[in-house]
């Protein structure tokens with residue numbers, strides 16, 4: 001399952017972040033899931049529950065934010081959402097010379113320990 005590899009990475013990222021912040025318990029984890037990852041939120045939640053078992057993340061709430069794909073135009077430096085409406089071209093200069101800067105990864109936004117706010 002594709003989601004499991006993301007869930008394992010996510011658990012590792014959250015455990016690292018907890019360690020850096022000296023948290024002994026984590027109640028909620030927020031992640032951003034890019035549209036291009038093809039990750040389905042409910043499957044990611046399920047995978048997260050099993051991947052976090054026996055860690056301080058066990059039982060924590062996973063909040064998933066969907067991130068749209070954002071591209072940066074290499075020709076005019078505008079950022080835009082490539083889609084079928086704009087033919088995946090930069091709406092400002094019509095260039096196709098762009099790179100995806102957001103939307104193709106799963107990233108950790110925050111971890112929360114309610115006792116430590």
Ligand SMILES: [Zn+2]
Pocket residue numbers: 073074075076077078090091092093094095
């Ligand atoms: Zn452009």
